Amino acid sequence: MSNPDHTPFLEAAAALLGPRGFTADADLMAPWLTDWRGRFTGRAIAMASPASTADVSALMRLCAEHRVAVVPQGGNSGMSGGATPDTGGHGLLLSLRRMNQIRVLDAENRMVTAEAGVVLQTLHEAADAAGLRFALTLGGKGSATIGGLISTNAGGTQVLRHGTMRAMVLGLEAVMADGSVLDTLTPLKKDNRGFDLKQVLIGSEGTLGIVTAATLRLEPRIAGRAVLWAGLASLHDARALLLHAEAHAGAALEGFEVMPRHSLDAVCAYLPSARAPLAEPHAWHALIELVADNDADAATLQSRAEALLASAFEAGLIADATIAASEAQAEAFWSLRDSIAPAERALGPAVQHDISVPTHKMPDFVEQAVPLLEAAWPGTRAVGFGHLGDGNIHFHVLAPAGVDPATWQATDGKAISAQVHDLVTQWGGSISAEHGIGQLKRDELARLGDPVALAMLRQIKAALDPHGLLNPGKLI
Amino acid sequence: MSNPDHTPFLEAAAALLGPRGFTADADLMAPWLTDWRGRFTGRAIAMASPASTADVSALMRLCAEHRVAVVPQGGNSGMSGGATPDTGGHGLLLSLRRMNQIRVLDAENRMVTAEAGVVLQTLHEAADAAGLRFALTLGGKGSATIGGLISTNAGGTQVLRHGTMRAMVLGLEAVMADGSVLDTLTPLKKDNRGFDLKQVLIGSEGTLGIVTAATLRLEPRIAGRAVLWAGLASLHDARALLLHAEAHAGAALEGFEVMPRHSLDAVCAYLPSARAPLAEPHAWHALIELVADNDADAATLQSRAEALLASAFEAGLIADATIAASEAQAEAFWSLRDSIAPAERALGPAVQHDISVPTHKMPDFVEQAVPLLEAAWPGTRAVGFGHLGDGNIHFHVLAPAGVDPATWQATDGKAISAQVHDLVTQWGGSISAEHGIGQLKRDELARLGDPVALAMLRQIKAALDPHGLLNPGKLI
Known part of the structure; x- marks a missing residue:
C-alpha cells in the first residue's frame, strides 16, 4: 500500500504516465529494488517508466511540486548501488528503460543520438550495421544503458585509446530538478559559451539531473x-x-x-x-x-x-x-x-576494490600493497589485475580458508577495504576508478575525499537540486 | 590614489606580497588595464602579482574577508575583454605572470605541470627540449599564458586532431573564492569520485576560481x-x-x-x-x-x-x-x-565573429549567411574562413567603403553582429567558438543563450562564489 501522504502525487503521476508508465505493484517493482549483486535492497512508493523526455520533464515537475525524491535507474547493473533506492521508502523509482530509441544515427558524421534506456549491446549492433562502432564496452553490455553509463562515467577495456564515457559524449539531454530540460544534443566541436555543463552531469550518478538522451561519438569499424x-x-x-x-x-x-x-x-x-x-x-x-x-x-x-x-x-x-x-x-x-572476476569469486569470499593510482605508479603500488595486506591479514591473498594503461587496478583480497563469509565480510573484510582505501589515497589515487561511489563508497568518500573537492561537490549539488530530490543518499 | 575604504585591505595585501608582488602605482598598472585590442579599459584599486599558490590563496582569503573583487589576468591577450577590469574601479587586478615555473616535466609519462603564468611559447620550447610537444598553438603564443588558455578553453589550428585546451588538461590546481585550494594536479586516467571538478573550471573565465597550475598532456614530437x-x-x-x-x-x-x-x-x-x-x-x-x-x-x-x-x-x-x-x-x-586576420583588417573597418555551427552544416551556413548579410547591408562584404574540421568560422563583415569606422562599428556594425548571432543561434551554433564571452559577448549570451543553460551557469556561479568576488561582470 502506498503511503497515504503520497496519494495526491501518486494519482497525478499515474494520470500523467498511464498504466504502461506507472505502477505501485510490489511484484512488478521487486526486481528493480535490489541491485544485481544483491548487496542493496531499497523501497519505493512507485515505479515510473516514462517513454519520452516530455514525460520525464512533466513527472519531475510533479515531483518538485510534491517534494518527492527520485531514483533514476537504467539497466540496474551498477556496481555501487547507485541506482537502488534507500530503505526509507519515500522516493520514486524512475526507470529509463522505455526510453530506448536510437533517434538518429549519422554515419557520415560518425555520431548517434540515443535515448538513456538504449542498452549498450543494442548500440553496438546499430553502429556495426552502419559500418561503424561505439568504442566503449564492458561486461554488463547486455543490460547497461547509455544513461547509466553516462551517469557513472563508465570505463572498460578500451579506455587506453578511446577514453571513458566522458570522452564519447558529444551532447546531452537531461531533465533538471525543477523539470526543465537541458538540451545540448546538437554537438559543437568548439563552444565557449561558459564552462561545459554536460561535464557536470557526466559522472554525477543521477544526483544533479536525469540524463534522457545523448549524442555519442562513433569510430570506424575495426578493419x-x-x-x-x-x-x-x-x-x-x-x-x-x-x-x-x-x-x-x-x-x-x-x-x-x-x-x-x-x-x-x-x-x-x-x-x-x-x-x-x-x-x-x-x-x-x-x-x-x-x-x-x-x-x-x-x-x-x-x-x-x-x-x-x-x-x-x-x-x-x-x-x-x-x-x-x-x-x-x-x-x-x-x-x-x-x-x-568470476574465477576469483569461485575461490571463496573476498573484498574487491576498484581503485586507481597515477598510471606510472601502478607497478610500485601493487608490489608494495600485496605483501603489506597479506602480512597485516594472515591467511589472506591479495591480487591486483586489470587496466595497466589506465592505472586502474581491480584489487581483490581473498579471505583465509574456512571463515564464515558473511561474518568475515562484515568484520575483517570491512577493515581490509578501509586499509586499501587509505593506501590508495596516500598514493594520490582514487577509491573509485570506474564503478562510481553510489551507496557503497559514500562513507569512504566522505572520510577520505579532499575537503575542498567535497565542498565543491556539495555546493554544486545544493545549487542544482536545492530540495535534495535527485537520487538522495548517493555519492555525497 | 586608492579608495580610502580599501585602505585596510591594501595594507594587508601589500604586507602579504611585498613590493615585487603588489603595486597601486597607476603607471605600472596602466598597461594591464586595457585589453590588447584596445576595446576595453578598466580601473583597479591595485595590482597583485603573487609568486606562489600559497600567496594566491592567502590573498584570496584577504579578498574574501574584505569583500574585494578580483580580476585574474595572464598575458592580457584575450579576445573578449575577459581579463580586463570593469570601470567601477573597486576590484583588484590579479596578475598570474610571476607564477611562471614549469614544476615538473615528466618525459616518460608525457606530461608537464606548469604554473598559470607560463607563456605558451615557453611551454612549447620546454616540451621540444624533452623531445615532445604541447599540441595546442595559436597566434598569441608569445603572450598567452597557461592559466588564460585554460580559463578560456582555447582552441587553435590543431583542435581537429588534439581537441581544445579542455582535452589537454590532465589535472588542475585552483584557488577558490574562499581561498581554499583545489588540487587535482596528480593525474588519474580513471577517477569516478563524483563529477569532474576540473571541467567546471576549464572555460569558466576566472568566474569560479583562479587557475594557478595545471598538469598537461604532451605528445610525441612531430617526426x-x-x-x-x-x-x-x-x-x-x-x-x-x-x-x-x-x-x-x-x-x-x-x-x-x-x-x-x-x-x-x-x-x-x-x-x-x-x-x-x-x-x-x-x-x-x-x-x-x-x-x-x-x-x-x-x-x-x-x-x-x-x-x-x-x-x-x-x-x-x-x-x-x-x-x-x-x-x-x-x-x-x-x-x-x-x-x-591582419590582411582583412587592413581592408578597412569590419565586425568579426568567432562562431561555430555543427561541423557538417558549416558549408550550408556560409553559403546562406554570406549573401543574406550582404543583401541586408548593401556595400558590405561578408567573409567566412577558418577551421572547417571544427565547424568554427571566423566570420567577418567588412564595412562599405567610405564610412566613418567608429560610427559604423557602433551602429550598423552592432546590428550586423546581432544578426550574425541570431543566425548562428538559429542554426544550433555558438556565438563564441573559441574566444570566450568575457565582457564582449556577455549581453549577447544573456539575450540568446538557452535559459536552462544560463540558469545552471548562474546557479553554479552563485554556489561557488556566493559574494561575487571572482571576475565580476564577465561571462554571466
Missing part, C-alpha cells in the same frame, strides 16, 4: 586486430612493455591488460575450456590488442605486431609471447581476461 | 609533416575533401583550414612576400596538414599525401592541388592562413 599475449617477470616489465608498445604502435594500441599468475591459474581452474597461452608459467601476463581502422593498416598489422614483439624481446622486456593465430584464439585470450 | 594546398570549387567540396582525408589519413590528419578567394587575395595584397600556391584562382582553398609521430610513419608520409591527393582528384573533389616541397614552403602556406 583488423592483432591480439598478443606476453609472459613477464614483473609488473615493472609490463609497464616498460606498455611504453614500448605506445612508442611502437601509437594509435593502433587499443588495450593493455595485465594479470598475475594467480589470476590465470584461477581462470584455468574455473573455465573447463581455458588454456594458458604460453607453455611455461610466468609471474605476470599482459594481454595486448592492436587494431586497424582501415584496410591498408589492417594489411600490415600482423607484421607490425611481430616487429613489436621482436623488439621487445631484444630489449629484454618479455620472457615469452605469442600472437593469436585466429579470431577464435583472440576471443579465447580475451575470455581469459574477462573470466578473472 | 615529419606534409602540408597540402588545394583549390576547390565550393565549400561543400572542401567538406567532402575533409571527409575523404579523414578516411584516408585517420590520425595523421592534424589540420584542415579553409579560406575563400577573397581572403587569399587580401593576404597576397597585404604581405609583400606572399604568393598564391596555385597558378589559377579558385573559389575556395584548403590548407591540410598531415603529421607523423615517428620515423617509420614519417618515411611514408609524402607518398601517403600524394595518394590522398590523387584519389581526391579521381573523386572529382579538387580542382588543383600541391604539396609543400620544403619546410620553408610549408611555413609559407601556413603564413598565408595566419595572415588572414
Whole structure:
C-alpha cells in the first residue's frame, strides 16, 4: 500500500504516465529494488517508466511540486548501488528503460543520438550495421544503458585509446530538478559559451539531473586486430612493455591488460575450456590488442605486431609471447581476461576494490600493497589485475580458508577495504576508478575525499537540486 | 590614489606580497588595464602579482574577508575583454605572470605541470627540449599564458586532431573564492569520485576560481609533416575533401583550414612576400596538414599525401592541388592562413565573429549567411574562413567603403553582429567558438543563450562564489 501522504502525487503521476508508465505493484517493482549483486535492497512508493523526455520533464515537475525524491535507474547493473533506492521508502523509482530509441544515427558524421534506456549491446549492433562502432564496452553490455553509463562515467577495456564515457559524449539531454530540460544534443566541436555543463552531469550518478538522451561519438569499424599475449617477470616489465608498445604502435594500441599468475591459474581452474597461452608459467601476463581502422593498416598489422614483439624481446622486456593465430584464439585470450572476476569469486569470499593510482605508479603500488595486506591479514591473498594503461587496478583480497563469509565480510573484510582505501589515497589515487561511489563508497568518500573537492561537490549539488530530490543518499 | 575604504585591505595585501608582488602605482598598472585590442579599459584599486599558490590563496582569503573583487589576468591577450577590469574601479587586478615555473616535466609519462603564468611559447620550447610537444598553438603564443588558455578553453589550428585546451588538461590546481585550494594536479586516467571538478573550471573565465597550475598532456614530437594546398570549387567540396582525408589519413590528419578567394587575395595584397600556391584562382582553398609521430610513419608520409591527393582528384573533389616541397614552403602556406586576420583588417573597418555551427552544416551556413548579410547591408562584404574540421568560422563583415569606422562599428556594425548571432543561434551554433564571452559577448549570451543553460551557469556561479568576488561582470 502506498503511503497515504503520497496519494495526491501518486494519482497525478499515474494520470500523467498511464498504466504502461506507472505502477505501485510490489511484484512488478521487486526486481528493480535490489541491485544485481544483491548487496542493496531499497523501497519505493512507485515505479515510473516514462517513454519520452516530455514525460520525464512533466513527472519531475510533479515531483518538485510534491517534494518527492527520485531514483533514476537504467539497466540496474551498477556496481555501487547507485541506482537502488534507500530503505526509507519515500522516493520514486524512475526507470529509463522505455526510453530506448536510437533517434538518429549519422554515419557520415560518425555520431548517434540515443535515448538513456538504449542498452549498450543494442548500440553496438546499430553502429556495426552502419559500418561503424561505439568504442566503449564492458561486461554488463547486455543490460547497461547509455544513461547509466553516462551517469557513472563508465570505463572498460578500451579506455587506453578511446577514453571513458566522458570522452564519447558529444551532447546531452537531461531533465533538471525543477523539470526543465537541458538540451545540448546538437554537438559543437568548439563552444565557449561558459564552462561545459554536460561535464557536470557526466559522472554525477543521477544526483544533479536525469540524463534522457545523448549524442555519442562513433569510430570506424575495426578493419583488423592483432591480439598478443606476453609472459613477464614483473609488473615493472609490463609497464616498460606498455611504453614500448605506445612508442611502437601509437594509435593502433587499443588495450593493455595485465594479470598475475594467480589470476590465470584461477581462470584455468574455473573455465573447463581455458588454456594458458604460453607453455611455461610466468609471474605476470599482459594481454595486448592492436587494431586497424582501415584496410591498408589492417594489411600490415600482423607484421607490425611481430616487429613489436621482436623488439621487445631484444630489449629484454618479455620472457615469452605469442600472437593469436585466429579470431577464435583472440576471443579465447580475451575470455581469459574477462573470466578473472568470476574465477576469483569461485575461490571463496573476498573484498574487491576498484581503485586507481597515477598510471606510472601502478607497478610500485601493487608490489608494495600485496605483501603489506597479506602480512597485516594472515591467511589472506591479495591480487591486483586489470587496466595497466589506465592505472586502474581491480584489487581483490581473498579471505583465509574456512571463515564464515558473511561474518568475515562484515568484520575483517570491512577493515581490509578501509586499509586499501587509505593506501590508495596516500598514493594520490582514487577509491573509485570506474564503478562510481553510489551507496557503497559514500562513507569512504566522505572520510577520505579532499575537503575542498567535497565542498565543491556539495555546493554544486545544493545549487542544482536545492530540495535534495535527485537520487538522495548517493555519492555525497 | 586608492579608495580610502580599501585602505585596510591594501595594507594587508601589500604586507602579504611585498613590493615585487603588489603595486597601486597607476603607471605600472596602466598597461594591464586595457585589453590588447584596445576595446576595453578598466580601473583597479591595485595590482597583485603573487609568486606562489600559497600567496594566491592567502590573498584570496584577504579578498574574501574584505569583500574585494578580483580580476585574474595572464598575458592580457584575450579576445573578449575577459581579463580586463570593469570601470567601477573597486576590484583588484590579479596578475598570474610571476607564477611562471614549469614544476615538473615528466618525459616518460608525457606530461608537464606548469604554473598559470607560463607563456605558451615557453611551454612549447620546454616540451621540444624533452623531445615532445604541447599540441595546442595559436597566434598569441608569445603572450598567452597557461592559466588564460585554460580559463578560456582555447582552441587553435590543431583542435581537429588534439581537441581544445579542455582535452589537454590532465589535472588542475585552483584557488577558490574562499581561498581554499583545489588540487587535482596528480593525474588519474580513471577517477569516478563524483563529477569532474576540473571541467567546471576549464572555460569558466576566472568566474569560479583562479587557475594557478595545471598538469598537461604532451605528445610525441612531430617526426615529419606534409602540408597540402588545394583549390576547390565550393565549400561543400572542401567538406567532402575533409571527409575523404579523414578516411584516408585517420590520425595523421592534424589540420584542415579553409579560406575563400577573397581572403587569399587580401593576404597576397597585404604581405609583400606572399604568393598564391596555385597558378589559377579558385573559389575556395584548403590548407591540410598531415603529421607523423615517428620515423617509420614519417618515411611514408609524402607518398601517403600524394595518394590522398590523387584519389581526391579521381573523386572529382579538387580542382588543383600541391604539396609543400620544403619546410620553408610549408611555413609559407601556413603564413598565408595566419595572415588572414591582419590582411582583412587592413581592408578597412569590419565586425568579426568567432562562431561555430555543427561541423557538417558549416558549408550550408556560409553559403546562406554570406549573401543574406550582404543583401541586408548593401556595400558590405561578408567573409567566412577558418577551421572547417571544427565547424568554427571566423566570420567577418567588412564595412562599405567610405564610412566613418567608429560610427559604423557602433551602429550598423552592432546590428550586423546581432544578426550574425541570431543566425548562428538559429542554426544550433555558438556565438563564441573559441574566444570566450568575457565582457564582449556577455549581453549577447544573456539575450540568446538557452535559459536552462544560463540558469545552471548562474546557479553554479552563485554556489561557488556566493559574494561575487571572482571576475565580476564577465561571462554571466
